[in-house]
Structure formats: structure tokens, C-alpha cells
Amino acid sequence: MSPLTCQQIEAQIELYAAGACDPRTDGAIREHLALCPACALADREARQLIGLLDVRFQEPERLERLHARLQAESQRRTRRWSPMWRPVAALAAMLLLTVGLAWSVRPGEVADVHGGGELAIALVPAMEQIGVKEASARGNPFGPKPAILPGPAPRNPFTYPLNLHGQTAKDFRAQLQAAAGTDRLPPPPEIDLSLELRNTTHEELRIAPLARRAELQLDLAGPGAVTVAGPASDDEPFRPATIVAVAPGQSFKLPIRRLVYGSRQAIRRAYWTEPGDYTLTVRYRVAVCPAPRGARPAEVPGSTAGRFGYVMLQGPPIKLQIVAAAEPTGR
Amino acid sequence: MHAPPPFPEPTPAATDAALVARWLEGDQAAVHELTERYYRPVCGFLLKRVQRPDLVEDLAQETFLEAVRSVKSLHRPEQFASWLFGIAHNRCGKWLRRPRLALFSAREAYEQVPAPETLSAQEEWEEQQKRLAALEKGLADLPDETRTLLDMKHRQGKTCEQIAQELGRPAGTVKSLLSRAYKTLRVRLRPLGDDP
Numbered sequence: 001m002s003p004l005t006c007q008q009i010e011a012q013i014e015l016y017a018a019g020a021c022d023p024r025t026d027g028a029i030r031e032h033l034a035l036c037p038a039c040a041l042a043d044r045e046a047r048q049l050i051g052l053l054d055v056r057f058q059e060p061e062r063l064e065r066l067h068a069r070l071q072a073e074s075q076r077r078t079r080r081w082s083p084m085w086r087p088v089a090a091l092a093a094m095l096l097l098t099v100g101l102a103w104s105v106r107p108g109e110v111a112d113v114h115g116g117g118e119l120a121i122a123l124v125p126a127m128e129q130i131g132v133k134e135a136s137a138r139g140n141p142f143g144p145k146p147a148i149l150p151g152p153a154p155r156n157p158f159t160y161p162l163n164l165h166g167q168t169a170k171d172f173r174a175q176l177q178a179a180a181g182t183d184r185l186p187p188p189p190e191i192d193l194s195l196e197l198r199n200t201t202h203e204e205l206r207i208a209p210l211a212r213r214a215e216l217q218l219d220l221a222g223p224g225a226v227t228v229a230g231p232a233s234d235d236e237p238f239r240p241a242t243i244v245a246v247a248p249g250q251s252f253k254l255p256i257r258r259l260v261y262g263s264r265q266a267i268r269r270a271y272w273t274e275p276g277d278y279t280l281t282v283r284y285r286v287a288v289c290p291a292p293r294g295a296r297p298a299e300v301p302g303s304t305a306g307r308f309g310y311v312m313l314q315g316p317p318i319k320l321q322i323v324a325a326a327e328p329t330g331r
Numbered sequence: 332m333h334a335p336p337p338f339p340e341p342t343p344a345a346t347d348a349a350l351v352a353r354w355l356e357g358d359q360a361a362v363h364e365l366t367e368r369y370y371r372p373v374c375g376f377l378l379k380r381v382q383r384p385d386l387v388e389d390l391a392q393e394t395f396l397e398a399v400r401s402v403k404s405l406h407r408p409e410q411f412a413s414w415l416f417g418i419a420h421n422r423c424g425k426w427l428r429r430p431r432l433a434l435f436s437a438r439e440a441y442e443q444v445p446a447p448e449t450l451s452a453q454e455e456w457e458e459q460q461k462r463l464a465a466l467e468k469g470l471a472d473l474p475d476e477t478r479t480l481l482d483m484k485h486r487q488g489k490t491c492e493q494i495a496q497e498l499g500r501p502a503g504t505v506k507s508l509l510s511r512a513y514k515t516l517r518v519r520l521r522p523l524g525d526d527p
Contacts, residue, residue: 014513015506018484020491044382049517050485051384052466055374057486062388063370067363069392070399074359296388312389 004028009039017046027181030229034180065296159321160189162275169273173226176271180228188230188260188269194253195282197313199246207244207252208287208300208308215263217283218256222322224274230260230267243300275324279317285310351408366395369412372459373419379459380423390426394419416452462520469519477512480505 004025009032015021016029033040055062164172165186172186179185195216199205208214220227246252259270272278287298291309298308347368353361370391377390397418405414470478483494491509495502 012510014517015510018509018513020484020506020509045517045520046513047382047384048378049513049520051378051387052375052462052520053481053485053516054384055371055378055387056463056466056470057482059371061486062391063367065388066366066370066392066395070362070366070395071359073396073399074362 002028004032006032006036006039009033009036010042013039013042014046014049017043017050027229027231030181034177034229158193158318159323160191160272162272162322162324163189164273169224172271173224173273176226176228176273181231183231185228185230185269186271188258188271190258191256193256195256195284195315196251196253197246197284197286198251199248202248203290204248205246206289206306206308207246208289208298209244209254213263213285213296213298213310214287215283215285216261218259218261218270219281219283219317220259220270220272220278220320221281221317222272222274222278222320223276224272225278226271226273227268228271230262230269272320272322275322278320278322280320281317282315284313284315286313287311347411348408351402351405351411354402362399365411369415370395371463372456373415375459375462376416376419376455377423380420381426386426390419390422394422397422412456413452416455420452420455465519466516469516473512473515477508480509481512484509 244252262268287308289306289308291307296310300308350361377387483489491505492502495505
């Protein structure tokens, strides 16, 4: 698609902000906005309008959810010390999932809020059950692996090599900027992690990673962290099975092989462009059944029973060490 | 069609104070009344600050939740609006100070630049009142058919294609009508003298 002019952008900017453009137009507008401050300002204005319209038209439903949450909070505060109200406290704990609150879960651990059960999230090494050294000694029991440092197995499983594809860091960043949103982007860094969702409730939970508003976010922060819009075809985060049942005490693991994330409407890629210490934080908006009270309802294709609702989960940041190294040999 | 109620007229601060007094006595109806009165202005403020429509509902819930937790510390109930906007301001600050990405794409670039904090909480409240009133007026001036489209898009969450199929009209017509309505409303929301 040929580049759009400012007049063409202005004509469609509200539809773009409302997510009503076709993918090709969407990509072309996104490219233009990255380079045009005037149109970016129009985009902000349009997004303000779309956001206000969402608030205005969805107000009854949103207020209903807000009131349910405030009531649960009120009950929790009133009855938190009484053992007979523990089930209510557990329900209040479930409601916390709806607002994206972070709780302290270290990789491989689960949270236990107010003595109740919940769905916990953490990024964990893909080989966490065995450990890097053992995995190395056994060859590769987990199938194709992303590139990890050649030579002796590193002690820290979150160590990855810097790969600038033969360019300087500055040139590499310029390339990322120029190719944002297109298929010309270099492949994003490979990683070897799993997103673990652990069910600590006393009932089976069903998870629908493919629901329409599902969104995976991988916030990479560090000395050379760069995030750009990915090509629309880059739908890797949304390929897992439609509905997954997770029994009490069990986990669902979603492999995270590359730094690709986002929603169906907006795919993003993250890159590291300098060696050093980085952090990676995961946020995941996913549809869960039974829906916690107050959760936004989710339409899940193929669901025949039970109501799904969206929950926003956020894991703790994990540390990544990016080291300058020769091009990995791969495994 | 379930049309949301029009935006409430500004109310005297004394009424807020009376509702807060009932709230402190455990009257949940007073809590509901205050949340309904301030929900849209708080959301408008949050939207202005974080520029992310998808975050507004969560941040608004956190704002009101914090209000419930700390209402006993509200020493001047007649200034409830300012106090509530202060909480919303703090929630935004917390979100804006979160660990950041280095971004190149314009879609996120503006997230890195918080709006200048030149307005007091009371002024923010007044500004949001004006914006929401302007939006209501703009919506009232639109044809019924266009308001129906907006309801299907923004309340029912339908795509333009789904709307077109339901109404038996071309998708291009639906998009064109929506685009025209958006442009009209966008102009309405601009402060006076702030023409492009």
C-alpha cells in the first residue's frame, strides 16, 4: 500500500482510532503517525473522543461492575476477621483479578491473597523442571530450542545473546524504526520461557486465550529496549488452543518463544539492542470461566456452557541478562 | 435501545457533603449516588491523562476503590470532587511511573509524555464537566439513526461489518456515517478558539 498523505489520514483518523479500518489501512496509518507529529496529535484527539464515547455508552454496565466491586470490598472490610466469611473474602480476592493489580509472585510461585484461591501468573523458564545444566547434559529433551549462549550452559536461565544482525546498535534501532509495522522487520529475539497460569482455586477453571479482546503484553525495559508495531500477520501469541481446562492446583503453560505480543488488533515486537540487564514483565488479559463477579463478559467461540469474563493478570518482572557474544550457533 | 442517562448537572458541594456523611454511616445508596455522579468525569480525566481508553475502566475502579478505603480521611466532605480527582491523579501517576518501554511507534509514543499538570483538581473537574456536556449536546444534535450506530459500536461492541449486516446496509455506508459523526463530535470537544 502506498504511503498516505496527511489529508488521507485526517479523513480516516477517527475510524482508525475506533479500530474500524482494514488491516492494510491500519498499518499504513500507523506508519504515517510514527513520522508525523501533526497527525499524531489528531490521533490523540480522536482517541480521546472514542474513549469518551466508550465511557458514555457503556456507563450502565461499567457502573454495575464498579458497584459490584465496591460492594465486595465493603463486605471484605467488614467481615475480614470472621472465619465464617472466608468464602466471601475468597470471592473478593477473585475480583482483584479484574483490575490488573500486580501481586508478588516470583517465577514458579503462586500468590495466595486473603487466604482465598485465584489464578496466578508468572513467567518461568521453559525447562524449569530440569534446570539448564541437566537439560544440557541430556541433549535437548524439549525439542527445537531458541539460541542460547554457545559454550558452557549459563547458570542464569534468563541469559540471552545480543544479536544485531551484523549492524551497530544505532543502525539496528534505525532499521527497526523504519520497518515498524511491516514484514521488513528483523525477527524478534528468541526466548525460552513459558507463561504459567496456575489455578489455586478449588474448582476447575477454563481459559480461552483466543477470545476477541485477549491481549498479551510483554514489557521489556532496559538500556536498549525497543518496542515497535509488528506486522499484522505476526499472530504467534494467538495460536494456542481455543479453550483449556485447568484443574484445581494445576497449571496451564503457554510457550513464549519470541518477543512478540499484543492483541489481534495490534501486534508488537520487542528487541534488545544493547548488552546489559533488562526486565520483562508480563500482563495478560484472558477470558476465564467461571467469570469472576464484575468481570467484563467475554464472547468465546466454541463455548457451550458457562460464562466467560476477562481478567487482567500481571506477573512480577523477571530479570534478563543480555550479553554481547558471537552469533549463536543455535541448537 | 438502552440509552445512558444524560450527564448530570453540576450539583452544589453541600449535596456531596451530605452524601459523604451518609456514606460514613454505612449507607450504600449514598455510595452509589456519588459514584454515578462522578463516574464519567473521573473517566474523562483518566482518559486525558493516560491516553489509553482500554485502561480507563480499570483505573476508574481503582480510584473509587481507593476512595472507599480512605473516605474516613476526607476531612472536608464539601470538597469531595477535588479529593476524588486527587485520588484519580495519583492512580494515573502510579501508572505513568511504571517501568517504561523505549518506544518508537507513534501509537505508544505519547504515553511517555504525561500531560502538563497545570490544572488543579477543581479545575479538572470543571473542565471535564464542560467536555462531557459538549459531548452530550453533540450527541443530541445527531440524527437518531447515527446515535443508533454509535450505540451499536460503542455499547454493544459490534464491528462496522456486523452493524452493516444487522441493518442490511453496506459496510461502507456505516463507516461513512460513523466517520461523519466522529468528526462532528471531535470538533465539539475542542476548547473554544482551538480550531485546527
